[in-house]
Amino acid sequence: MQLSPSAGHPYQALAAVVIAQIEQGELQPDDKLPSVRELATEAGVTIATAQRAIAVLGEKGYVTTIPGRGSFVRERPAQEVEELPLAEQVRELRAEVAELRSRVDAVERAEH
Template sequence: MGLRRPIDGRKDRLVRVPDRGISVSNRRKRYQEVADVIRDRIARGEWQPRSQIPSQVEMAKEFGVSGSTVSDAIAHLRERRYVWTLPHKGSYARPAEHWREEPS
């Protein structure tokens, strides 16, 4: 269980949130951990190619991280062509033939 500020914005208390398996190691940043989970779900076929993945808000709640952390993870995956994003529509899983490990 971790602690974080509640979504309602009250700063006078912290709420307990379940551990979602996203941990911060001393060598990796949190957005990289989130990106790895998203990438693994796409690679395993949990999210089919060309299908919309959950919103950043939904993933932030699921992983117990901030929306900007999920946004950074999505940007990281976009550079590697695992996803593409349409403004105001969401992000979508790309087919495997488009993936690359290093951005060009």
């Protein structure tokens, strides 16, 4: 596993590698991550660095850690706006605008 020096501190670089694996589908929901010791060995970092990377992954919602069992990839919300293609975002916005327009029309009709 090669860590990018441009990713910041080694724990950030390691977290970025795991996030990329999750987002690219290499790691699926409920997959178990390697142990902290294995992750540290694979990445060539200290155990403390690997622990901090896993903590960051947990804070960002990518993994959940169960003491004594390990860290597992979490199910990501399907409707995260950043992950939707632009065309889908535009369709959703148009639908919301149409809904708001009909509400405004109903309010204006009620006032007259």
